[in-house]
Amino acid sequence: MSIAAAKKADVKKDWNTLIRDVVKGDWRDPETDKPINVPFEAIRIEETLEGGAADLVAPLNLGRKIAVVSDSNTVEAMGRRVAKELRGWATVEEIVFPSDTHCDEATVAVMQERTRHCEACVAVGSGSITDTVRYATFKDGRKFASFATAASMNGYGAGTASVTLSNGYKTSLPAHAPRGVFIDLSVNAAAPTWLPAAGLGDSLCRPTAQVEWWAAHRLNGTRYTRTPFDLFHEEKDEAEMVRTAPDLARHSVEANGYLYRVLVEAAFGNNLIGSSHSGSMGEHQVSHWIDMFAGKNHPGTIHGQQVGVASIALARLHKFLLGLDKWPRIRPTKIAEADFVSRYGENIGRMMYGEAKKKALDEAGAEAMNRKLSEVWPQLREELKPMMIEPDEMARILKSAGGPTTATELGLPLPVWRDAMKYARDVRNRWSFLDLADDAGLLDEFLSNDPQ
Numbered sequence: 001m002s003i004a005a006a007k008k009a010d011v012k013k014d015w016n017t018l019i020r021d022v023v024k025g026d027w028r029d030p031e032t033d034k035p036i037n038v039p040f041e042a043i044r045i046e047e048t049l050e051g052g053a054a055d056l057v058a059p060l061n062l063g064r065k066i067a068v069v070s071d072s073n074t075v076e077a078m079g080r081r082v083a084k085e086l087r088g089w090a091t092v093e094e095i096v097f098p099s100d101t102h103c104d105e106a107t108v109a110v111m112q113e114r115t116r117h118c119e120a121c122v123a124v125g126s127g128s129i130t131d132t133v134r135y136a137t138f139k140d141g142r143k144f145a146s147f148a149t150a151a152s153m154n155g156y157g158a159g160t161a162s163v164t165l166s167n168g169y170k171t172s173l174p175a176h177a178p179r180g181v182f183i184d185l186s187v188n189a190a191a192p193t194w195l196p197a198a199g200l201g202d203s204l205c206r207p208t209a210q211v212e213w214w215a216a217h218r219l220n221g222t223r224y225t226r227t228p229f230d231l232f233h234e235e236k237d238e239a240e241m242v243r244t245a246p247d248l249a250r251h252s253v254e255a256n257g258y259l260y261r262v263l264v265e266a267a268f269g270n271n272l273i274g275s276s277h278s279g280s281m282g283e284h285q286v287s288h289w290i291d292m293f294a295g296k297n298h299p300g301t302i303h304g305q306q307v308g309v310a311s312i313a314l315a316r317l318h319k320f321l322l323g324l325d326k327w328p329r330i331r332p333t334k335i336a337e338a339d340f341v342s343r344y345g346e347n348i349g350r351m352m353y354g355e356a357k358k359k360a361l362d363e364a365g366a367e368a369m370n371r372k373l374s375e376v377w378p379q380l381r382e383e384l385k386p387m388m389i390e391p392d393e394m395a396r397i398l399k400s401a402g403g404p405t406t407a408t409e410l411g412l413p414l415p416v417w418r419d420a421m422k423y424a425r426d427v428r429n430r431w432s433f434l435d436l437a438d439d440a441g442l443l444d445e446f447l448s449n450d451p452q
Contacts (some may be wrong), residue, residue, distance in 0.1 A: 005213065009277050012315070013254075013257070015046065015257050015260070015261065016043070016045055017235065018231070018261075018265075019043050019264055019265075020043075022231070023040050023041075023042065023043050024282070029230075030227070030230050031225060031226060036272060037176075038177070038272065039177045040177060040180065041060050041062065041160065041179045041317075042056065042180040042181075042182075043180065043181045043264060044181075044182050044183065045185065045257060045260050046183070046184065046185065047182045047184075047185050047186060047253055047257075047260070048184055048185070048186045049147075049184040049187075050081070050184070050186075051085060052085070053081070053082045053086050053182075054088070055123065056180060056182050057089075057145055057180065058089055060143070060145055060179040060193070062119060062120035062144075062179065063090075063118075063119025063120045063143075064144050065090065065093070065119045065120075066090045066092050066093070066120055066121070067092075067094075067118035067121045068086065068092055068094050068095070068121075068122045068124060069095045069115065069121055069122065069123050069125075069132075070094075070095075070096055070097070070123075070124040070126055070129065071096060071097045071099050071101050071126050071129055072097070072098055073099045074124050074125040074126070074147075074149045075094075075124070077124075077149045077190070078124050078147055078149050078184065078187050078190065079092070079094070079096070079298050080145070081182075082122060082147055082336075086122070089261045093117070093118055095115060097111075097129065098450040100308065101128050101132065102164060103127075103128050103131040103132045103135065103161065103163050103164065104163065104164035104165070105163065108132055108135050108139070108163065110137050111133060111136040112136045112139065115133075115136065115137075116221075118142075119142065120145075121133045121144040122144065122145050122146070122147065123144060123145070123146045123147070123178070124146075124147045124149060125148075125156060126148065126149055126150045126152045126153060126156075127162075127303060130146055130156060131155065131161040132144075132381060134158075134161045134176065134177075134178070135161040135173065135175045137176070138174075138175040140163070140178045143179050144179070145178050145179050145181070145182070146180070146182070147182045147184070148181065148182070148183045148188060148260075149188065149191060150192075150195035150196065151188055151190040151191075151196040151200075151259045151263060152191075152196065152198045152199045152302065153202050153263075153302075153303060153304050154262075154263045154267065154279055154304075155267070155270075155427050156178075156181050156204060156263060156264070156267060157181050157264060157267025157270070157271065158177065158270045158271070159174075159175060159176060159271045159274070160173060160175055160270065160275075160407050167348045167351070168404070169289050169348050170291055170292050170427075171342075172280070177267070179337070179439040181264070183264075184229050185256050185257050185260070188251060188260070189251045189252060189253045190245055190254075193249045193250075194305075194402060196255070197305070197398070197401040197403035198304030198305045198403065199259055199304050200241070200245055200259060200304075200397070200398060201304045201305055201306075201308020201311065201403050202263075202279075203238075203241065203262050203263060203266065203396055204307075204311045204397065204398060205279060205284065205311040206232065206266075207282070207311075207315065207387055207389045207394075208282065208283050208311045208314040208315055208318065209279050209284075210229055211281060211318050211384050211387050211388060211433075212282055212314075212431075213277045213278060214383065214387065215380065215433070216431045216437075218372075218376055219373065219380075220431060222271075222431075224277075225272075225273060226273060228265075228268065228273065228278035228279070229269075229278070231269065232266075237262050237265060238262055240261075241258045241259050241262045242373075243258075244259075245259075245397050245398075245401045246274050246400040247415075248402070249400070249401055249402045256336065277430075281314075281430065281432045282310075282314050282317075282432030282434045283307050283310040283311040283313075283314045284307060284310075285424040285425065285428060285430070285434070286306070286307075286310035286314075286420050286421060286424040286434075287303055287306035287307045287310055288408055288427050289423060289424045289427050290306050290416075290420050291303070291306075293420075293423075294412065294416050294418075297412065297413050297416045298412075299411030301404070301410050301411065301412075301413075305403060305404055305410060306410065308404065309404055309406060309409070309410055310420075310421075311394060312391050312405055312406075313391075313421060313450065313452075314432075314433065314449060315388065315390070315391035315394055316446075317433055317443075317450075318388060319388075319390075319391060320437075321433060321437060321442070322381050322384060322385075326377075327370075328436060328437070328440035328442055329440060330361065330366045330369045330373065330436070331366055331440070331441060332365070332366045332439075333359075333360035333361045333362075333435075333438075334360055335353070335360045337349075337350065337353045340356070343423065344426075352427070355428055356425070356426050356429065358429040359435065361439060366439070369439075380382060406452050408452060414452055418447050418452075421443070421447055422443060422444070425438060
């Protein structure tokens with residue numbers, strides 16, 4: 001089916017149900033029965049937004065001197081059009097970055113300098129451009145809005161930014177959400193299909209993130225709320241995303257619409273809880289490890305592609321551990337600063353050791369964890385089952401959209417993949433089943449038998 005035929009076959013619908021209510025403050029949290037607040041003034045998902053950029057941006061009160069920021073790909077997809085539509089209402093400065101732009105401290109500084117004469121920014125693009133604008137404007141105290149060009153990641157409306165520090169460490173930093181997020185489905189459906197397949201991969205982490213966040217709550221007493229997941233399920237958006245996943249490979253407007261609804265709802269979760277826990281646990285740590293340490297072996301894949309593969313692998317790890325009739329007995333964490341320095345170098349190694357040590361278990365901590373596991377294991381296994389999706393089913397869904405499902409399909413050498421799974425727990429102070437399996441002495445066994 002041609003792109004034109006796929007678009008014609010799509011059914012016109014209101015893509016903003018629920019989203020509109022959440023933004024207005026009319027949606028009530030089922031857990032507390034209180035209205036929830038999100039930091040957006042507008043979110044619009046439409047089959048086309050052509051000709052409407054000024055009408056969308058003007059109510060946000062960003063100012064009348066605007067930098068429209070895109071890269072050499074997204075300027076052709078939508079950036080030039082947005083700039084043209086804003087002229088006449090505002091003074092517009094068009095700024096185009098290279099297509100291989102990454103969100104790191106140096107690029108953020110360049111973004112600040114190149115946009116400093118403008119009152120606000122409008123980002124036109126996907127992950128790297130959006131995060132760079134998000135963090136630069138946050139540091140400067142300016143507002144920004146976002147026009148999406150590909151459903152490649154779940155961070156369009158996030159309140160945090162994924163930034164690579166000058167020492168090479170990639171981390172999630174406090175930032176701010178855009179005042180408005182605007183999604184033209186016709187533009188996004190025309191994007192290369194590997195991009196929405198990556199967004200699907202970034203969305204398929206919902207079951208792995210929910211399993212690990214709930215388990216961390218039960219075992220470590222950390223905060224948990226089901227509200228982000230209620231958003232996914234209220235209108236069965238996750239199910240519709242899965243149903244239409246094969247049509248992403250056919251440039252379907254409908255498939256992109258359902259995927260974007262889930263991506264936006266993930267952003268609501270990020271802002272509601274003030275962190276990324278509802279959509280970023282062990283699987284994201286694996287992706288971050290690859291980006292930071294694969295070096296010359298990095299295949300050039302993007303975050304969502306890596307998260308999709310890691311989510312399937314984590315789902316297999318969950319199934320392996322939760323299939324144990326007896327709880328996995330924990331031993332004190334094997335952690336030494338010298339090992340971190342040896343693996344990652346002096347600067348970043350010591351920094352990562354400091355973070356990893358915060359969640360490491362000593363003798364007393366391991367014994368306390370074992371007592372907790374012995375108390376809750378049978379019940380925890382039952383609590384987690386409804387949250388899970390079979391790993392083979394996750395792989396089928398992702399493959400139907402044309403996304404990679406294994407390290408081999410990513411183009412990542414198996415030894416590097418196994419190092420990513422083994423050492424991803426080093427990346428941040430966030431507990432996951434990678435910590436559970438490694439402290440129980442079971443992670444190496446799992447990796448040696450895990451097909452990739």
